[in-house]
Amino acid sequence: MEKGINMEDYSLDELEQEKSRLEYTKNYMNIVLKEAQINQGALQETVRDAISNEEALDSSLSYINYLTNSKFLQLATTELNILKRILDAPYFARIDYQMKGKSQKDVYYLGKTSLFEKDTQKPIIVDWRSPIANVYYDGRLGEVAYEVNEETIEGYLSLKRQFKIEKGNLLHYQDIDLTTTDELLQQSLAGKADQRLTEIISTIQAEQNEIIRADLNRPIIVQGAAGSGKTTIALHRISYFIYNYARYFQPEQLMIIAPNNMFIGYIAEALPDLGVEKIRQTTYLDYVLLCIGKKMKVIQSNKKLLSFINHGNKQEEMIKWLSRYKGSLAYKKVMDHYLSDICEEMSPKEDFRVEKFPLYGAKKLERLFKQEYDYLPLVKRKEKIKGILQADLKRKKKIILTKLEDKYEEALDRALRIKEDEKRKERVVYFLDTKEERLATVKKEASTAVRKYMKTMPTHDLYKYYTRLFEDKELLRKYTEGSLTEKQLDFMIAFQQRILKQKKVEIEDLGALFYLQYKIFGIDKEYRAKNIVIDEVQDYSEFQLYALKAGLETDMFTLVGDLAQGIHSYRGLQNWDALQQTVFPRANYMTLQKSYRTTIEIMFLANEILHLLDQDLPKVKPVVRHGEKPTVHLYDEKHVLVGRMLLLADGLREEGFHSIAIIGKTEEECKVIFKEMQKRKVPNVQFLQENEELERNHLIIVPSYLSKGLEFDTVFLFTLNESFTQEEIDLKLLYVAMTRPMHRLHLFTQEKSALLLDRVDKSQYTLKKVEEEMNGGSYE
Numbered sequence: 209m210e211k212g213i214n215m216e217d218y219s220l221d222e223l224e225q226e227k228s229r230l231e232y233t234k235n236y237m238n239i240v241l242k243e244a245q246i247n248q249g250a251l252q253e254t255v256r257d258a259i260s261n262e263e264a265l266d267s268s269l270s271y272i273n274y275l276t277n278s279k280f281l282q283l284a285t286t287e288l289n290i291l292k293r294i295l296d297a298p299y300f301a302r303i304d305y306q307m308k309g310k311s312q313k314d315v316y317y318l319g320k321t322s323l324f325e326k327d328t329q330k331p332i333i334v335d336w337r338s339p340i341a342n343v344y345y346d347g348r349l350g351e352v353a354y355e356v357n358e359e360t361i362e363g364y365l366s367l368k369r370q371f372k373i374e375k376g377n378l379l380h381y382q383d384i385d386l387t388t389t390d391e392l393l394q395q396s397l398a399g400k401a402d403q404r405l406t407e408i409i410s411t412i413q414a415e416q417n418e419i420i421r422a423d424l425n426r427p428i429i430v431q432g433a434a435g436s437g438k439t440t441i442a443l444h445r446i447s448y449f450i451y452n453y454a455r456y457f458q459p460e461q462l463m464i465i466a467p468n469n470m471f472i473g474y475i476a477e478a479l480p481d482l483g484v485e486k487i488r489q490t491t492y493l494d495y496v497l498l499c500i501g502k503k504m505k506v507i508q509s510n511k512k513l514l515s516f517i518n519h520g521n522k523q524e525e526m527i528k529w530l531s532r533y534k535g536s537l538a539y540k541k542v543m544d545h546y547l548s549d550i551c552e553e554m555s556p557k558e559d560f561r562v563e564k565f566p567l568y569g570a571k572k573l574e575r576l577f578k579q580e581y582d583y584l585p586l587v588k589r590k591e592k593i594k595g596i597l598q599a600d601l602k603r604k605k606k607i608i609l610t611k612l613e614d615k616y617e618e619a620l621d622r623a624l625r626i627k628e629d630e631k632r633k634e635r636v637v638y639f640l641d642t643k644e645e646r647l648a649t650v651k652k653e654a655s656t657a658v659r660k661y662m663k664t665m666p667t668h669d670l671y672k673y674y675t676r677l678f679e680d681k682e683l684l685r686k687y688t689e690g691s692l693t694e695k696q697l698d699f700m701i702a703f704q705q706r707i708l709k710q711k712k713v714e715i716e717d718l719g720a721l722f723y724l725q726y727k728i729f730g731i732d733k734e735y736r737a738k739n740i741v742i743d744e745v746q747d748y749s750e751f752q753l754y755a756l757k758a759g760l761e762t763d764m765f766t767l768v769g770d771l772a773q774g775i776h777s778y779r780g781l782q783n784w785d786a787l788q789q790t791v792f793p794r795a796n797y798m799t800l801q802k803s804y805r806t807t808i809e810i811m812f813l814a815n816e817i818l819h820l821l822d823q824d825l826p827k828v829k830p831v832v833r834h835g836e837k838p839t840v841h842l843y844d845e846k847h848v849l850v851g852r853m854l855l856l857a858d859g860l861r862e863e864g865f866h867s868i869a870i871i872g873k874t875e876e877e878c879k880v881i882f883k884e885m886q887k888r889k890v891p892n893v894q895f896l897q898e899n900e901e902l903e904r905n906h907l908i909i910v911p912s913y914l915s916k917g918l919e920f921d922t923v924f925l926f927t928l929n930e931s932f933t934q935e936e937i938d939l940k941l942l943y944v945a946m947t948r949p950m951h952r953l954h955l956f957t958q959e960k961s962a963l964l965l966d967r968v969d970k971s972q973y974t975l976k977k978v979e980e981e982m983n984g985g986s987y988e
């Protein structure tokens with residue numbers, strides 16, 4: 209008997225049946241794996257042969273064979289890898305389902321991939337993404353229906369059984385009915401934060417399942433509370449998408465845009481387990497820079513955020529205004545006006561001629577440039593014109609030369625017939641010379657005519673275009689259609705000129721730059737994704753998203769975010785309606801209101817802060833998981849603070865909570881704590897900087913605005929010299945920080961009001977005095 213199985217919980221028959229089913233599955237998998245390895249070897253051989261036989265590759269049929277085989281090989285490799293990976297736990301659930309009209313129920317075992325019995329084609333394991341698996345996630349026991357190819361299948365679900373299988377051994381199983389809580393979910397949530405974003409296929413909840421499986425042919429916007437599984441769900445939706453569209457889509461055509469590289473690290477770990485590999489994972493910034501193909505310095509946005517938090521800038525209101533303006537669709541309109549002037553400037557204005565011969569009229573070329581090719585970026589239109597002129601010239605050059613020769617031959621003929629010697633000689637010499645001269649001129653001009661002509665269609669680089677926009681106030685006034693005040697115009701020009709002179713741009717400029725790049729130069733095919741997932745989308749502006757949609761020529765976006773965590777709302781989104789109406793009119797809008805990360809006690813306190821926000825956001829519902837109430841540690845003397853934290857951290861580690869973060873409002877606050885730790889020579893402390901990866905088993909010190917998106921077992925949230933105020937930005941920062949822990953939240957402050965605790969219900973936390981706590985122990 210394997211360890212962990214409690215005999216009393218199961219009927220012996222049933223247990224034996226499940227155990228032998230597991231054995232059968234494992235054996236079958238081993239056979240398939242062996243066979244697949246042999247096949248793969250043979251396939252590799254074929255591809256290798258094809259590559260070494262280059263001549264054969266020249267024939268298109270062999271080439272197609274080669275492609276098919278190598279594609280096959282890729283497919284086989286991915287499937288093999290998944291199969292190998294799940295050998296330890298081939299499935300996680302079983303459902304018994306009887307289709308209406310059938311006399312018998314079918315039994316399905318759900319896992320990460322499908323496996324069929326070769327001869328009978330009966331499923332041994334059914335992929336969690338398959339249509340029938342939907343009843344496991346969505347359905348209660350009883351009458352349930354699911355859809356396959358838009359057809360509804362009705363039936364009766366009589367069993368939903370969850371398994372815990374580890375290292376190939378069945379440790380536990382339980383049946384879910386209307387009254388049982390989802391034990392597997394509870395267990396999984398009670399786990400530790402060391403392994404973030406693991407796949408959750410066995411515990412996906414109905415509201416999450418709906419989002420994963422929502423219409424794949426439409427964009428989707430998800431407003432999800434902190435810890436509601438947005439990031440996780442977005443990744444599972446990609447996996448679901450690949451399952452459904454693998455035949456039509458290369459994974460390279462999918463792209464995930466994450467807020468920073470640390471996030472990408474998280475995601476990268478989770479993807480292979482979901483059968484998702486090779487998809488582009490990037491940040492908006494990196495992606496725009498890649499497409500622009502230019503190195504530009506981009507000002508770190510957190511500096512600006514910090515100046516708002518500290519109110520350290522006299523021009524705060526104007527800076528906020530400009531940030532918002534640059535992200536608005538009004539700014540896109542400015543770009544459109546500007547682009548039509550650029551188009552005018554670049555369009556052909558002269559006839560194309562060689563020597564005295566007109567080859568192509570200006571009007572005709574202009575029509576081509578402005579109308580025929582208007583679906584192309586400007587520079588691509590220019591290339592088309594160039595191609596036309598080159599081809600035209602090549603064709604007409606010979607005709608011109610022959611025409612000239614004929615003309616002079618005729619003239620010479622006539623001259624030779626002149627009777628008067630002197631005159632005849634003079635005319636013949638004249639015609640011979642001019643003929644040579646003109647032929648030479650035609651040849652010479654023909655070799656440079658196209659190049660010369662293209663110079664009448666000027667192009668600059670993107671940076672110059674963008675800079676030029678802020679050089680002429682009157683022009684900018686025209687582009688903004690008088691919608692800006694004199695003060696705003698002056699401020700914008702001065703601000704933009706100042707940063708652009710230093711060859712820098714801001715995050716807020718990226719939308720416009722990408723849009724100009726697309727409209728003027730185009731986005732390289734190689735970089736064009738067809739399906740895009742954006743996490744923390746509340747931090748992007750409408751224009752940034754519009755530009756991306758336009759440049760990639762698709763609206764197939766999965767957008768997940770939380771307005772309550774919109775700490776960059778001065779440049780990000782204010783609400784979802786506008787985004788849906790103006791940028792993604794086809795989008796489905798869905799919400800996730802349950803938080804899976806935090807305990808009920810922590811979420812209740814965080815909800816109190818959320819409530820102080822003047823925004824129409826629903827309270828977050830925690831899933832039923834209890835823990836300790838958040839503890840507020842009041843301290844009098846600053847020097848006791850770090851000692852108390854370290855003592856507490858030791859205790860927590862003993863309890864098994866290893867991932868601990870110390871969160872302060874700003875970097876300055878955190879620096880004080882970090883220096884104190886250094887003074888005390890505390891080992892394994894990481895003062896987290898933007899774009900840095902988290903070190904495992906380190907005590908992480910992190911300013912509130914960098915903690916967004918992170919997850920820890922425990923959080924110590926402290927105030928030292930700075931307080932959280934009632935302002936929107938502070939409330940959001942406090943909310944973000946409070947929603948990072950899974951299990952424990954400890955707050956350290958001298959004044960309750962510094963953490964706005966005087967504004968919340970006292971019964972939501974336990975109050976302790978640090979000096980009294982420390983009497984029992986010290987950490988000097």
Ligand SMILES: Nc1ncnc2c1ncn2[C@@H]1O[C@H](COP(=O)(O)OP(=O)(O)OP(=O)(O)O)[C@@H](O)[C@H]1O
Nearest residue numbers: 408411412413434435436437438439440804805917
């Ligand atoms: N159905 C589920 N089963 C098990 N764990 C889940 C489930 N849904 C979410 N989780 C867990 O909850 C935590 C929060 O998920 P995730 O980070 O995806 O949420 P989020 O909405 O992106 O959070 P935030 O906005 O706060 O960054 C993760 O640890 C995730 O594994």
